[in-house]
Structure formats: C-alpha cells, structure tokens
Amino acid sequence: MAGVSAWLPFARAAAIGWMPVANGPMPVAPRDHSKRKDELIVLNVSGRRFQTWRTTLDRYPDSLLGSSEKEFFFNEETKEYFFDRDPDSFRSILNFYRTGKLHYPRYECISAYDEELAFFGIIPEIIGDCCYEEYKDRKRENVERLQDDQEENKDLKLPNMTARETMWRAFENPHTSTMALVFYYVTGFFIAISVLTNVVETVPCGTSTQQKEVPCGERYTVAFFCMDTACVMIFTVEYLMRLFAAPSRYHFMRSVMSIIDVVAILPYYIGLVMTDNEDVSGAFVTLRVFRVFRIFKFSRHSQGLRILGYTLKSCASELGFLLFSLTMAIIIFATVMFYAEKGSSSTKFTSIPASFWYTIVTMTTLGYGDMVPKTIAGKIFGSICSLSGVLVIALPVPVIVSNFSRIYHQNQRADKRRAQKVQKARLARIRIAKTGSTNAFLQSKRSGLLDELLELTGTEADEQKLSKSVSLLESQHYHLLYCLEKTTAHEFVDEQAFEQNNLETALQSYTSPSPSPSSSHGESTSTCCGCRARRKNTPPYHHHHPQRGPLQELSAIHIQCVDPASHKTSRSSLNQKAEDGGRVNCRRGQVTTAIISLQTPPRRPPPPPIPPQAPPSIQTMSSSHIVKVSAL
Amino acid sequence: GGALETWEVEGLQTVGILLVVCSSLKLMHFLGLIDLSSPDSIEDDFELSTVCHRPESMDKLQEQTKFTKKELQVLYRGFKNECPSGVVNEENFKTIYSQFFPQGDSSMYAHFLFEAFDTDKNGSVSFEDFVFGLSIILRGTINDRLNWAFNLYDLNKDGCITKEEMLDIMKSIYDMMGKCTYPNMQDEAPREHVENFFQKMDRNKDGVVTIEEFIESCQKDENIMQSMQLFDNVI
Numbered sequence: 123m124a125g126v127s128a129w130l131p132f133a134r135a136a137a138i139g140w141m142p143v144a145n146g147p148m149p150v151a152p153r154d155h156s157k158r159k160d161e162l163i164v165l166n167v168s169g170r171r172f173q174t175w176r177t178t179l180d181r182y183p184d185s186l187l188g189s190s191e192k193e194f195f196f197n198e199e200t201k202e203y204f205f206d207r208d209p210d211s212f213r214s215i216l217n218f219y220r221t222g223k224l225h226y227p228r229y230e231c232i233s234a235y236d237e238e239l240a241f242f243g244i245i246p247e248i249i250g251d252c253c254y255e256e257y258k259d260r261k262r263e264n265v266e267r268l269q270d271d272q273e274e275n276k277d278l279k280l281p282n283m284t285a286r287e288t289m290w291r292a293f294e295n296p297h298t299s300t301m302a303l304v305f306y307y308v309t310g311f312f313i314a315i316s317v318l319t320n321v322v323e324t325v326p327c328g329t330s331t332q333q334k335e336v337p338c339g340e341r342y343t344v345a346f347f348c349m350d351t352a353c354v355m356i357f358t359v360e361y362l363m364r365l366f367a368a369p370s371r372y373h374f375m376r377s378v379m380s381i382i383d384v385v386a387i388l389p390y391y392i393g394l395v396m397t398d399n400e401d402v403s404g405a406f407v408t409l410r411v412f413r414v415f416r417i418f419k420f421s422r423h424s425q426g427l428r429i430l431g432y433t434l435k436s437c438a439s440e441l442g443f444l445l446f447s448l449t450m451a452i453i454i455f456a457t458v459m460f461y462a463e464k465g466s467s468s469t470k471f472t473s474i475p476a477s478f479w480y481t482i483v484t485m486t487t488l489g490y491g492d493m494v495p496k497t498i499a500g501k502i503f504g505s506i507c508s509l510s511g512v513l514v515i516a517l518p519v520p521v522i523v524s525n526f527s528r529i530y531h532q533n534q535r536a537d538k539r540r541a542q543k544v545q546k547a548r549l550a551r552i553r554i555a556k557t558g559s560t561n562a563f564l565q566s567k568r569s570g571l572l573d574e575l576l577e578l579t580g581t582e583a584d585e586q587k588l589s590k591s592v593s594l595l596e597s598q599h600y601h602l603l604y605c606l607e608k609t610t611a612h613e614f615v616d617e618q619a620f621e622q623n624n625l626e627t628a629l630q631s632y633t634s635p636s637p638s639p640s641s642s643h644g645e646s647t648s649t650c651c652g653c654r655a656r657r658k659n660t661p662p663y664h665h666h667h668p669q670r671g672p673l674q675e676l677s678a679i680h681i682q683c684v685d686p687a688s689h690k691t692s693r694s695s696l697n698q699k700a701e702d703g704g705r706v707n708c709r710r711g712q713v714t715t716a717i718i719s720l721q722t723p724p725r726r727p728p729p730p731p732i733p734p735q736a737p738p739s740i741q742t743m744s745s746s747h748i749v750k751v752s753a754l
Numbered sequence: 755g756g757a758l759e760t761w762e763v764e765g766l767q768t769v770g771i772l773l774v775v776c777s778s779l780k781l782m783h784f785l786g787l788i789d790l791s792s793p794d795s796i797e798d799d800f801e802l803s804t805v806c807h808r809p810e811s812m813d814k815l816q817e818q819t820k821f822t823k824k825e826l827q828v829l830y831r832g833f834k835n836e837c838p839s840g841v842v843n844e845e846n847f848k849t850i851y852s853q854f855f856p857q858g859d860s861s862m863y864a865h866f867l868f869e870a871f872d873t874d875k876n877g878s879v880s881f882e883d884f885v886f887g888l889s890i891i892l893r894g895t896i897n898d899r900l901n902w903a904f905n906l907y908d909l910n911k912d913g914c915i916t917k918e919e920m921l922d923i924m925k926s927i928y929d930m931m932g933k934c935t936y937p938n939m940q941d942e943a944p945r946e947h948v949e950n951f952f953q954k955m956d957r958n959k960d961g962v963v964t965i966e967e968f969i970e971s972c973q974k975d976e977n978i979m980q981s982m983q984l985f986d987n988v989i
Contacts, residue, residue, distance in 0.1 A: 128832025131989045132884070133854045135891040136867050138899060139906045140927060141981040142972055143951055148981040151988075160828055175831075220835075462770055465763035497763070499770035506774075 128177070164202035165216070170209040171202070178219050185243040187219065211238040218244065226253040232260040266532060289367035309360055310423045316353035316416050319346060354390040357383065357416075379422060386416040429533055433526040440525075444518040448485070451514055455481045455507040462499040469496065480504075485511025563600050564614060807840035809881040819889035825989055826885065833881055841878040844868050858932030866926060870906040892989055896982050897969065904968050914962040920948045 141148070163179070165172040165187075182188040197204045205212070211230060215238065218224040226235065226249050239246050249257050283291070292302035323339035323346055339346050361383045368374035389409040421427040434441065456477035463471040470493045471477045480493040484507050495504045607613050615623070783790040809815065812826055821829070834840065836850055844865065851864040871879045871887045890902045905911070909919045924944040931939065955963045955971045972978045 128828075128835055129850055130854070131829070131832075131892075132888065133851065134988045135888050135985060136851070136863075138891050138903050138982075138985065139863070139867070139923070141984075142900070142903050142907075142968070142978055143924065143927070143947065144977065144981065145947075145950065147977045148984060151984050153987060160824075458770075458773075462766060465766055497767070499767045502770060502774060 165212075166197070166200070166202045166204045167207055167209045167212045168205070170212075172212065172216055174216065174219065181219060181222075182244075187215075187242060189243075191243070207238060207241065208234070211235060215239070215242050215244065218248075223250040224248050224253075225250055226257040228256060232257070232264050236261075267535075286367050287369070289363065290369060293364055293367060305360075306423065309356065310420070312353050312356045313416055313419045313423075315349065316357075317414075319349045319353070320413050320416075350390060353416075354387050357387045357419075361387070379419075382415055382418045382421075385412050386419060389413055425533060425537075426530075429530050430526070433522065433529055436529070437522045437525050440518045440521045444515070447514050447517075451485065451507075451510060452478055452481045455485070455503065455510075458503050459495060459500060459507070462503055463495055463497055466496045466500070471495075471500075481507060484508045486515065487512060560614065563603055807878075807880050809840070809885075815882070815885060819885050820893035821885065821889060821989075829885060829888070829989075830881060833884060841880050842884070843878050847879065855930045855932075857934065858930040860926075860930045862922075862926035862929055866906060866909070866923060869909070870902070888989075892985050896973075896979065899982055899985065900969050900972050901965070904965050914964045915968070916962050917948060917952060920951060920963075921945065924948050924951075 161176050162173050163176050165174070179187045179192075186192055192203055195203045195205055211227075211234065214225050214227055224244065224246075236246065246257065291298055292305070296302045296306035324337045326335040327338040327341060361380070364380070364383075365371060365374060374380055389412050392409055421431065453474075456474050459480060460471050460474045460477045463469045463477075471480065477493075480495075482488075483490050483493070484504060487508060489508075495501050603614065779788070779790070782788050809830070812823060815821075815826055816823060819826075833842075836842075837846060842850075847868050848861045848864040851867070852860045854860070868879065871883050873883055873886070887902070890898050894902070904915070907915045907919060907923055909922065921944060924947050928939065928944050928947075933939065952961075952963065954975070955967055957967050957971070
C-alpha cells in the first residue's frame with residue numbers, strides 16, 4: 123500500500139460512490155493538524171547529499187527513515203539527517219522509497235548489503251523479482267562458505283573429549299591422529315582387496331577334469347572364502363566401531379554410508395546362514411551381486427566421489443528432465459520406426475518395445491548395427507532420430523557440469539584453507555595483532571600511572587608528550603580494562619609472562635613468604651583515591667629475584683625522562699621477557715615509582731626526584747614503600 | 755503374416771514424407787525464416803505502453819480546476835510516480851485501487867470508477883481526466899458532487915438508474931468487504947440494500963431513478979448531506 127500512498131486522496135475521493143447508498147451517517151474524518159506541507163529533507167550519507175520529499179519517506183513507516191527513529195540522526199546545525207554509512211548502498215535503499223521496489227546491486231557484497239538493510243529496517247524479502255534470484259544465489263553461496271569455515275573450526279576443538287568423541291572424530295577426519303590415519307589406510311586397503319577378489323573370482327583359470335573352463339572362484343574356493351571372511355570381519359568391526367562412536371546412533375544408522383556398509387557385508391552372513399538350501403541358492407547368487415557395493419565404501423576415502431554424489435543429488439531435477447525427455451523421444455521414434463519398417467521383410471523391428479533398443483542405441487550415437495532400417499522412410503526417420511538424440515542429451519549436461527564444477531571448486535577452496543601452512547601463518551598474524559593491542563594496553567597502564575606522577579610534579583611538557591601517544595578512545599578503553607582488573611583483583615599479562623609464571627610456580631615452592639609482602643599485602647588495602655592503586659596477590663616468587671637470573675624490567679623513571687623514541691625500545695625489550703605484575707602500594711597519596719632495571723642498555727637513570735621516601739634500590743623489591751608497577 | 759502390398763509401403767512412405775515436410779516448416783518458422791503465426795500477437799500490446807502523455811500546463815489546469823498550484827504539484831507527482839507513461843489504463847487503475855482494499859475484491863468498483871473518470875472514453879485516464887474528476891469531488895459544490903455520483907451509478911449513461919445497474923454497483927461495493935465480515939455477509943444483502951435505496955429515491959415508483967429524483971432525495975437526507983461535507987478536507 124505504501125507505494126501508492128500518493129493515491130490515497132484519490133481513493134478517499136472515490137468513496138463518493140458510497141455516500142448516497144449509505145443508510146447511516148459516516149464517521150468523522152481525521153484532520154491533518156500538523157500543517158506540515160510537503161517539504162524536502164536532506165539526507166547526508168557520508169558526505170553525499172540525498173534529497174527527497176518527506177512524504178516519500180513516510181511511505182514506509184516501519185523502517186528507520188519513515189519513522190521517528192531518524193530524528194536520532196538529525197543534525198541541528200546543518201538541519202539535515204546525517205548517516206555514517208555507505209552512500210553507494212544507500213542509493214538502492216532510497217530508490218526503494220521512491221519506487222516501491224528494492225533492487226539488489228550486483229557489485230555489492232552480500233553481507234554488506236544485508237547489514238545496510240538491517241540498519242535501515244528493511245527486510246530483504248521485499249527485494250523485487252528482478253533481483254531476488256541473484257540475491258538468493260549469492261546468499262546461499264555465502265552461507266555455504268561460512269559453513270565450511272565453521273566446520274574447519276570445529277576440528278581445532280576441545281582437548282577434553284571422551285573416548286567416544288575422539289573415536290568419532292578420528293573416523294570422520296583421518297588427519298587428526300596417526301591411529302586414525304592408519305585405520306583409514308587399512309580399511310581402504312581391505313576394500314580394494316575385497317573388490318579385487320570379487321573380480322578375480324570370476325576369471326577363468328585353467329580347466330577342470332571335464333575339459334571345461336572354470337572360474338578361479340570355484341577352483342580355489344577355500345582361498346577366496348578366507349579372503350572374503352577376512353574382509354568381512356574387518357568391515358564388520360569397522361561398522362560396529364562407528365556405530366559405537368556415533369554421537370547419534372539413530373542418525374548414523376539412517377545415513378547413506380552406513381546403509382552401504384550393511385549392504386556390503388550382509389550377503390556374506392546370509393550366505394553363511396543358508397549354504398545348504400538348494401532352492402534359495404539362486405537368490406544367494408543374486409545377493410553376491412551386492413558385494414560390488416563395497417566399492418562405494420571408497421567414497422569415504424575419496425572426496426571427489428562424494429562431490430559427484432552430492433552433485434547428482436543437487437541436480438536431481440535436471441537429471442529427471444533429461445530422463446523424461448529421453449523417454450518421450452524414445453517412445454516417439456520407436457513407434458515411428460516400427461511403423462516405417464513394418465513393410466520390409468525379415469525386419470528386426472518386430473514390435474515397438476523391440477524398436478526401443480534401436481532408438482536408444484541411435485540416440486546415444488552408439489550405433490551397434492545389430493538393428494538397421496531397410497526402408498527409405500525408416501532411414502529418414504533413423505537419421506532424424508540420431509540428430510535429435512545428440513541435442514536432447516547435450517541440453518541438460520552443461521547444467522550438471524556447472525553444478526559439479528561449482529561444488530568442486532568450493533571444496534578445493536576449503537581444502538586450501540585447511541592446508542596447515544596457510545592456517546598457521548594466518549593464525550600467527552592474528553595473534554600478533556592481538557598481542558599488539560594487549561601490549562598497548564599494558565604499556566598504557568604504566569604510562570597512565572606516570573601521567574599521575576607527572577600531574578603531581580607538574581611538568582607540563584612531559585605530560586603533553588605522553589598524552590599524545592594514546593587517543594581518547596584508547597584511553598577510555600584502557601580505563602575500562604583497568605576497572606575490570608580492579609574488580610577481579612587480577613591483572614592482564616601477556617603470554618610469555620604468563621607461561622613464565624606458571625613455570626616458576628611449578629619450580630619454586632611457596633616457602634617463607636617474607637614479612638614485607640605480607641605487610642605490603644595488609645597495607646595495600648588502603649588505596650588512595652589519587653592513584654590507581656590496586657592490590658594483587660603476588661606469588662611469593664617475586665621475592666626470590668636473585669634466583670631468577672637476569673631480570674628484564676623497565677625503568678619507570680626511564681619512561682619519565684626519555685622521549686617517546688626510547689619508549690619503543692623499552693617496549694620491545696618488554697615484549698621479550700617480563701615478569702608478572704607487581705603491587706602498587708599506595709600510602710596516603712605518595713606514589714613511589716617502580717624501580718625496574720634494564721638488562722641490556724644500562725642507562726641507569728638518576729634517582730626519581732618525585733618520591734621523597736623511595737629508596738632507589740635496584741634489584742630488590744622488599745621494601746613495602748616501593749611501588750611496583752607492572753612491567754607488562 | 756506375408757509381405758505387404760507395394761501400395762501399403764508407398765503409403766507409409768508418403769506419410770513419412772509428409773511428416774518430414776511439416777516438421778521442417780515448423781523448424782523454419784521457429785528459426786524465423788518464415789512466419790506462420792496468427793494475426794493477433796503480443797506485439798500489439800507493446801504499442802500501448804510506450805505511449806507517453808504530457809498534461810497541459812499547470813496554469814491551464816489551475817484555471818480549469820479549483821486546485822492550487824501546490825495541490826496540483828502533489829497530485830501530479832503521485833500520479834506520475836505510479837504511471838510513468840502519463841496515462842493509467844484500466845489494469846493499472848484496478849491494481850492501484852486494490853492496494854487500498856486488501857481484504858476484498860475491488861476490481862468491479864474500480865472498473866466503474868474508471869468508466870466515470872474516463873470522460874472521453876478512450877480507454878485510459880490521463881492526468882487531466884484524473885484532476886477534473888477530483889476537482890469536482892473535492893472542490894465542487896454539493897450538487898456537483900451529487901451529479902458526479904449519479905454519473906457513476908448510471909452505467910449506460912442514459913440519464914436514469916435502473917435496478918440492475920444499482921444492483922451491480924451495490925454488489926461491487928459489497929465485494930470490497932470480502933468474506934470475513936461481522937456479521938456474516940449474506941448473499942441477499944446487496945439486493946435488500948438496493949430495495950432500500952429505491953424506496954428512498956424513487957419518488958414516482960416507476961422503477962428507475964432519474965437525476966432530479968436523485969438530487970431531490972439526497973438533499974432531503976441529512977446523513978447524505980453531512981457525508982458530502984467529508985470531501986472538503988481530503989486534500
């Protein structure tokens with residue numbers, strides 16, 4: 123209705139036809155009190171200005187632009203609505219208001235477009251018919267790709283899985299462990315052996331006493347029987363193990379692969395049961411045919427086979443069409459050929475079903491030559507038959523092929539992504555980026571503390587230098603993390619320090635907590651408001667510094683006195699090896715700087731001028747007055 | 755059974771050859787070399803939709819109707835948005851009107867409306883027709899409006915409304931309600947309503963309602979007079 127809202131006055135006027143026939147009075151009409159004439163409103167989307175009538179936007183009152191939600195984006199100074207979104211996508215959204223039809227631009231990324239639609243409160247289902255197919259296709263591709271991603275993430279999963287889950291994972295993905303790989307190859311080998319046995323069984327090898335060719339199966343019955351038994355036993359064991367490990371046994375039993383497994387091993391057992399009954403031995407021979415199904419077990423080993431099967435399934439309609447059109451053509455041509463050849467003598471075309479064979483052989487351009495038309499009419503129709511056969515078969519094939527190629531390429535992409543090298547490199551880069559931000563936070567914690575130091579000292583220049591290095595956004599973010607630390611009474615550390623801590627706590631025992639830490643512990647409860655003091659339960663190893671070897675800590679004083687250039691060096695040395703945090707012990711507003719020593723560049727700073735009471739002890743941290751700033 | 759007679763063989767061959775000739779003709783038509791199609795094809799439809807109509811200038815329309823410039827602007831923008839070619843044909847008209855009545859079937863009433871708006875009977879409603887009609891309904895005197903309504907009811911434009919015409923109109927109005935109504939829609943409702951109408955309007959009980967009877971009866975009816983006032987504030 124919204125698209126034609128401009129015609130509402132017309133519809134209301136057309137109601138004049140009801141008035142004279144109405145039996146009662148009409149309800150009162152709503153009056154337009156707003157006195158808001160149709161005005162132009164300006165929509166500024168990232169600098170590009172769009173202008174439209176207000177009534178255009180009012181057509182769809184349940185979207186962002188049509189409702190009062192857009193008032194949130196109104197800019198008082200410039201009297202326009204500002205949206206910080208992509209102007210290119212906005213074009214199609216605004217066109218939706220204007221024309222009532224939503225179009226999907228082909229060059230647009232599907233997820234970006236979806237986000238824009240969601241932002242402006244428009245449901246994608248109203249995309250016009252002209253663009254809906256394209257949209258749906260792209261969306262499906264995207265979902266498939268995401269599913270691939272998720273599946274591969276599932277593999278790098280939990281370390282704590284039950285035996286059952288481990289087994290299932292080993293079955294599904296043989297690359298997870300060596301045992302799984304061994305199992306995979308063993309089963310593959312036995313499948314091959316079994317198929318080969320079935321084939322060789324029927325090869326004639328040598329003559330028997332009656333001067334007749336006998337197949338090898340009958341000659342070496344025992345050997346083949348043993349081979350068969352061995353294979354079937356392996357398959358049975360494998361099936362039972364899969365059944366045990368499956369997370370949902372019911373689903374597993376209904377799956378295609380398990381049915382193939384069962385069909386592969388069943389003939390053997392049935393054969394065991396009824397070997398002696400002559401009547402059913404005929405049926406038993408038929409059952410042996412099912413042994414060839416063992417070859418399908420290879421589809422677990424070959425991805426190409428699986429893709430082929432999946433393609434055939436997804437092209438079911440095309441295949442159905444192919445079959446149907448072929449059947450139609452066969453019947454037509456068989457009938458025609460039969461009646462055309464009816465006249466000639468000793469013709470092979472004895473009935474229409476008999477002509478089917480000729481038609482099929484001709485349409486698929488096989489041309490065995492066992493049935494050929496002899497009359498002129500028959501030859502004419504025979505040639506038409508073969509020409510049309512080529513066409514009918516060639517038509518659905520490209521569809522199937524393109525489907526197969528699309529699915530195959532998708533799988534190739536997934537495999538490439540799963541390749542270890544790429545994955546590892548990518549993860550490493552992501553990890554570096556993440557630690558970069560963590561280190562930035564930890565770095566800023568120190569500098570934040572120093573900001574306060576500087577506030578107390580009042581050195582303006584240095585303060586400005588420091589505050590420039592961190593933007594407001596970042597500083598607010600860091601403040602948030604800081605608050606979290608304070609809440610939980612724990613601290614953020616980076617990976618190496620964490621591992622180191624664990625190592626050390628394992629190595630050293632919690633012996634003799636020196637009095638100072640305990641006293642510091644006790645005192646640290648009095649936190650002052652002026653500083654970001656925080657209490658931390660330091661493991662006692664802090665006080666076993668001399669045993670730890672070379673400490674690499676960063677001098678807080680350093681930071682204070684040197685320019686930002688050396689910030690970086692200190693930060694890099696920080697990354698290499700740093701210890702876990704220290705304690706900030708604040709006593710009545712006196713903040714003492716941490717004393718941390720640098721190992722490599724021995725730029726020993728002068729003692730800090732600010733804290734009057736802090737002794738610039740270098741290596742030990744036993745003094746309770748000393749504020750330990752986390753070096754991380 | 756024995757060999758076939760030669761004539762039978764020849765017959766079969768003739769049949770075969772006929773078939774071949776027919777299918778090759780069909781093939782050539784399909785390829786576009788010859789044209790076997792019937793005279794009326796869909797190409798004619800394309801002619802109509804590419805016609806573009808431009809209305810008279812706004813000043814002239816302002817003189818002829820009672821709308822202000824701004825109102826004309828708003829009307830034209832809405833009109834042109836829905837019908838970029840400048841004219842509405844009946845299909846379009848019905849589609850637009852049906853959007854306002856999602857529950858029922860408004861196609862019949864829309865058809866009558868179309869007939870009423872299309873004053874020059876050329877099968878399409880241009881902007882001028884549209885605006886003239888609206889001008890009468892929304893800005894005309896009560897008499898003008900009643901005249902226009904009478905024109906709507908008088909399907910064959912012979913100056914009087916018969917019971918059948920009224921029944922058609924009534925049915926079309928009731929159709930717009932759709933099925934889901936309270937109380938349930940009876941089949942006899944339109945007919946009863948028509949009887950009611952004629953009782954009220956038909957003074958001389960001759961089975962038809964003329965324009966004078968119509969206007970006179972409407973002017974006497976308070977409700978109708980009041981509802982006619984509704985149209986003053988539509989735009």
